[in-house]
Structure formats: C-alpha cells, structure tokens
Amino acid sequence: MIFNEVLKNVSTYEAGKPIELVVREYGIDSKDVIKLASNENPYGTSPKVIAKIQELAKNMCLYPDDSMYELKDALAKKYNLESSNIIIGSGSDQILEFCIHAKCKKDSKILMAKTTFAMYEIYGKHVGAEIIKTNSEQHNLEEFSELYKKHGADIIFLCIPNNPLGECLDKNDVYEFLKTIDKNTLVVVDGAYQEYAAFKDEKKRICPKDLIDTFPNAIYLGTFSKAYSLGGMRVGYGFAQNEIIQNLYKIRAPFNITTLSLAAAIEALKDKEFVNDCISKNFEEMKRYEEYVTKKGFEYIPSYTNFITIKFGDKYVSKEVAQKLLERGMIVRDLTSYKQNAIRVTIGKPEQNTKLFQLLDEVLQNL
C-alpha cells in the first residue's frame, strides 16, 4: 500500500523504558526496579489527587467534559489569563503537534537547538517541514538569530529549561531575541520544567501572561507531567492569544483528555504545598549528584530541571553504562540518540539516588 511520502523520513520517539519491561526482560522483581529515566516526580502523586481519583473512578464510563471548563478556569485564575487563552493537550507534547499542523506543511521551516526535545523534529517531519538546527550543544540565541536572518522560520522552538540537557536561558535574553522575530513566526516557549528553573533562579522565570501580552506570536507550554507528578495522566497546556488558540483548536480532536486526567490535574493545581516540597527536595538531592559526578571526574551540565546530564567524555561509552545499569534494575536515559556520550538521570528520592551511586560505581568498575 502506498502511504504519504513524508512518512519515509519519520523516525519514532525512543521512550524511557518502563519498569514492566525490565521485569519481563531481566526477571527482576518490580519492587527492585528503579526508574530514573523519564523525569517523573519520584515523590509520587499528591495524596489528595490520589484520593480524588479513587472517588471519581466510578465516572469512567462518561465521556470527559470536552469544554474542560473547570481545568481551564483553574489555570486561568492561577496565571491571570482568560479561558480563551488556553488549550489543553494530551501532554504539552500534543500541543507541539497542534502548532506544527496548524502552521507548517511540506517545506515549512522549523528552527530549534541542536540538542533539544526530540518531538519537535519528529512532529516537524510528519508534515515534511525542513528542520534547521543551531550548532552549539546548548541553546545559543546568537546562532538562532543568524539562522533566522538567513532562512526565516514558520516556527521557532525554545525549550526553557532544555530537555534533555538541563541548561536554561535567561528570561531577559529570551525577550531581547523575541523582539527581533517577525509576528508571523510562531515562537513556542516550552516550559515543561519551568517550575524547577523558576525555583532555582528568578532570572529564569517566564511569566506566561507577560510573555503572550508582550509577544502575541508566542505560545507558552506547560505540563502536569513533571512538577505536578501526573506523567501517566497526559495533561499539558498552551497559553497564547485567542487567535492562535482558535486555530490550534481546529486541529484538536474531541475528548483528547480523559475524565480522570482532567480531575487529577484540577486537584493537583490545588496542592501547591506538595509541588513546592517536591521541587525543594529535588534541588537538595541534585547537590549530591553534583558532588558525586565531580568526585568521579566526570562533567555534568548545571541543571535547572529534575534531571542531570552526566557526560562520560572518552572514559566510558554511555550506551554500555546505561545497559549495565538496566541489567541491575536501574533505568536511566542513554543520550546516544541525541548524539551525546552521556546519560540523563532523573533526580530520585534520597534512597534511590544512593542506590544509583552504588550501582554506577559497580558498573564503572566492571567496564
């Protein structure tokens, strides 16, 4: 059967390996598997959210409220926006997809950093767009400017802070850059890890309302998968001027969020204490990683997120290290597919991190 030509160039996303897979493939008991691969919140979900889901489980048979009235209302109040500035996606991921399908077609141009979230490129290829990347390892706005002047772009992706490396642009630099961008270019500010960056350093904080009021061609994306601990429930959001939201809505399929996911997100927004507490612990534990990595003589990228990228230089091969850890029930993310000889480790709970250090010691001694 003949399929669309663009599909030939589409690669698929390499997801973090699930615990079930390690149980199946290596025969390790699920309670002995630790997953520090997908930047999930290791402190689990707020007990209040869990209680709410248990209460509402009987409602699974009913289609979700497709207007998403309550969740939009809660987000609008928190961020001082109107509901008409908001679109909800199955993860912020799905809003990336909406943006690309609304703005791009074959030969459209998409500008992004060399090493950034893989789905920008994958979704771009779904429509046959041309992908333009900067050269530096980390986000470099001068290079973005040069390439933009040379090629233009229908969409620019900025990942602030950046996944999978962890670095973060300053808000002021982003604003200076955005002033130079044509109003017909959609700028996607992916704030999936903004809660972490803003906690660590006020200079990194992007206020969504100020961003979209100042730059009507910008869209701000956020997610419930990270700081809000709902990675399994697939809820993210986009904030933009109504004209953009209306066009993205044309791409959105009805009922794109489950009944329980909507309820979980609404409840998670309320439990601010839980979120702050998790973020605070995250950076406490991050210090242990920085010390450990330094002691081992490796490099790491200072991180504004809930993960850390550890580089092996010419000492070890990251793919082998990740594999050996996997066989011991420790799942981390090898960054070979991002052309980095590095692993990305989610900052876990204290005891999980201690175990990671132990197993990494063991693995490196045997390589």
Added chain:
Amino acid sequence: MIFNEVLKNVSTYEAGKPIELVVREYGIDSKDVIKLASNENPYGTSPKVIAKIQELAKNMCLYPDDSMYELKDALAKKYNLESSNIIIGSGSDQILEFCIHAKCKKDSKILMAKTTFAMYEIYGKHVGAEIIKTNSEQHNLEEFSELYKKHGADIIFLCIPNNPLGECLDKNDVYEFLKTIDKNTLVVVDGAYQEYAAFKDEKKRICPKDLIDTFPNAIYLGTFSKAYSLGGMRVGYGFAQNEIIQNLYKIRAPFNITTLSLAAAIEALKDKEFVNDCISKNFEEMKRYEEYVTKKGFEYIPSYTNFITIKFGDKYVSKEVAQKLLERGMIVRDLTSYKQNAIRVTIGKPEQNTKLFQLLDEVLQNL
C-alpha cells in the same frame, strides 16, 4: 498570523453536552440530570475495573508503558491476532486520524456515507482531502461502488453499525463490496458498536482476523468507549496487517494512552459477563423505545447499537425538542448538524428511559 490554508475549511465536532454544563447553565442538581446523548454505557463501569483503578491510582506519576505490551497481548489473545497487528489509540477516533494522516494529503479522496460519524469528514479536512459522500440516508454499497468507480478513493469509511443512525450492513455484503476495491485503497471498518450488532444479529458480525486476512487493505477499528463502558478513558484499537500498522505508528505520538486507561482497558476485557449483561439489557430496553415511538406515531431507524434515532418528520423540530428536554435536565443528541430532523437517544437504564418518555410527553404537549 497566517495559518495553514486547509484550516479555513475545518469545522469542529459538536460533542454531546456534559452533565456539568447543564448543572452550570440551568442550575439543575447534577443528580437530577440524565445524559442519554453520547452513547455511554448507562450501567456504569464494571466494579472490577473500578477497583483496579482505585488500586493503581498511586501510579499516576509514572509515564504509561508506551509499548502497551499487556493490553496488546490481551487483545491479540481475544481476537487471535499478533501484537504486531494492533495499534492503540486515544479512542478509535485517534486511529481514524492516524489513517487519514498516513494516507491522505491535499486533494486525496475520501469516500463515506452521507450520514455517518462526523469525525471522518473533519479529520479529512485537516489535510485538505476531498470528501465524497453517497446520497442515501443510510449506508448503500451500490452507491459506494458507483462513486468508487467514478472517482476512486484513498480511503473508504464504513461504519458498521452506523453512528448516528443505527443501521448496519451485513457482513456478506461488506465482503462482496471489498472484493471490488483496489488494494491501494485503505478501507476503514469502524466497529465501534460491533458488540451490539453481533449480539442482535449474527449476520452483522465482522470477525476482525478474518477481515484483515481476507482483505489486507482493510483496517478494523474497535473501542472501549461503548460496550466496555470506558468512554471517559479514551481507548480504542485498530487491527490490520503489519504494513499498515507500522505506517500508522509513524503518526502516533508517544504515550497516547494514560496509565490508568491502559489498566482499565486490560481489566475491562476480562469482565465478559459484565459486558454481555449490559448488551442484553440494552436490547430489552430498546423494545420499550420502539413501542413508545410507534405509539407516538413517529418513525425510528431499527438500531443495532445502544442508541435509537427518532425522527419527527414534519410534526416537530428536533432542535426545539432537544432544547426543551435539556432545560428539564434530560440530555439527548439533536441531529440537526447531521441534516436530520431527529434526535438520537442513548438507551439508558429502565428508570432513565421511563423518565425520558415522561419528559418527552411533557415537552411535545407544550410545543
């Protein structure tokens, strides 16, 4: 901002009104609102599924198993297929979207019945495809053949049984038709309500494995939203030869199904007794509708699903009837947007149906 030209022709799906909306707009207590608008299973979800979700709610923080190993395995066993023949979507709806994005682009041709599931056309317009429709109210394979000979088609949609009208093609007629279709045309057999049709009349039963073995250009779609009572959880499936599945996979975003939805679907598949019991009750109650509608002197379309389409001819205006019912806390689906002066009513529980008859009497007396 300039968006893709095709978006200008995209309309959005009119979802059944949620109970929350009636509560908000008409100030009716939620326990007094009855929703017979979205063909949800009125008997709620299997208690075993609810218990499973309550148990697993603590796992919401973890990303779903993106391989969907367990659910595919369960479906493969039930339908005597390989996992490689299966793709899982956020409702079978999402698989429609995959099919269209994989096969169609601007000016591709999509053939469908005049009055059928609205998303076939909406997704088709997302890519700028040309929509070709038969003339008869219900599925008419002779007309499909004529149009196919005249125009060809990249995709043909058959909804068996058909939503929103309820009629159902015979399996043998479908097979005869499929024999005449070119192997490069993808034929989507949408079996969202097949469990109901097969229960009522063996001649309507489509065996997915036999279908795709006999016609390698066919894909069979099923859903957990109807007979399996998981409308809120967004899980559907597509069965096809591996070549088709692989190409659809290129369009699929990672983690398109939530952790709890996967678990709910796996559990729902196990509780066959619950599903059979619900379907059996459905057709018992359907008889009451047929009697009521006949007594009132209206027409209905004999239905192979969990809903019934009641036509008002020149006696009443369906939009007004639906609105008056809504104001009394009874949500049904007006079919005006489908160019039918009719309402579609989901067969509810006995007491809900009694209430519908009561309120409809009341409303009609006052129109």
